[in-house]
Amino acid sequence: MAETPPHIHRKSDTALLLIDFINNLDFPEGEALRPHGEKAAIQAQRLKTRAKNQSVPVIYINDNYGRWQSNFQQIVEFCTSPQSKGKEMSKTVLPEADDYFVLKPQFSAFFETPLELLLEYLGVKRLILTGVAGDKCIHFSANDAYMRGFELYVPEDCLASDEKSNNIQALSLMKGVLGADTTPSSRLEFPLDK
Numbered sequence: 001m002a003e004t005p006p007h008i009h010r011k012s013d014t015a016l017l018l019i020d021f022i023n024n025l026d027f028p029e030g031e032a033l034r035p036h037g038e039k040a041a042i043q044a045q046r047l048k049t050r051a052k053n054q055s056v057p058v059i060y061i062n063d064n065y066g067r068w069q070s071n072f073q074q075i076v077e078f079c080t081s082p083q084s085k086g087k088e089m090s091k092t093v094l095p096e097a098d099d100y101f102v103l104k105p106q107f108s109a110f111f112e113t114p115l116e117l118l119l120e121y122l123g124v125k126r127l128i129l130t131g132v133a134g135d136k137c138i139h140f141s142a143n144d145a146y147m148r149g150f151e152l153y154v155p156e157d158c159l160a161s162d163e164k165s166n167n168i169q170a171l172s173l174m175k176g177v178l179g180a181d182t183t184p185s186s187r188l189e190f191p192l193d194k
Helices: 030-053 072-079 087-092 115-122 134-147 164-176
Strands: 014-019 058-063 100-104 126-132 151-153
Touching: 014 030, 014 134, 030 058, 030 087, 030 126, 058 072, 058 115, 072 087, 072 100, 100 115, 126 134, 134 151, 134 164
Parallel strands: 014 058, 014 126, 058 100, 126 151
Antiparallel strands: none
16 A cells, blocks of 8 residues: 555445455454455455456455554554464455545444445445455445445355355345345446446
8 A cells, every 4th residue: 555545536336345354364253264255355356456447446444453543554464464364365455555445343334434424425326345254244234335225236256254154144135135236246247237
C-alpha cells in the first residue's frame, strides 16, 4: 500500500467487499478454515482484478482484533508476517493504494462502522460480498446490507467457512432469504445489473 493513497472521486453503482481475508486465523476454527480460505482468496483476487478493470471500487473490511488504536496497514503487516497462520491467504489478496478499507469491531461490516457512508458517497446500490467466514461475518454483513436495500451478490467460490456444510447452509440462506445471487465469480459479467 502507498503511504498516502489518492483521494478517489469516481462513482460506481457496484462495490466489491473483501471481508476478513486479511486475517491471522488465530482462533479455534482457524486451522479448519485456512485451506478453504486460501482457495476462496485466489478466486476473490481474480474477481478483484476483473472488477477493478471495470472501475468497480474495492473495499477491505477487517476486524480490528480488539485493538482500538490499530490501523489497516499494521493489520496487513501483522497478518502477512511469518508467524501469522493466515499469511498465505492474506498475501493472496493484498490491498492496493486505491482500495478502501473499513475496520469493524464485530461480525457485520456495517455494525458501528462508516461503511454505509462510504457506499453512499460512492453511489453504490449493489454489493459483491466475498471473504471469511461465510457463516459468520459474511452472513451478518449480508443481512445488514439486505436491510439497507442493497442488491446482493455472494459468489459461492469467493467465501469460506471452517466446515463446507456451514458454508453451503450460509449460501442457501443468503440466496433463499436475502435474494443474493450466488453465481460463481468466473460467471459474473460486469456491469452487474439484473
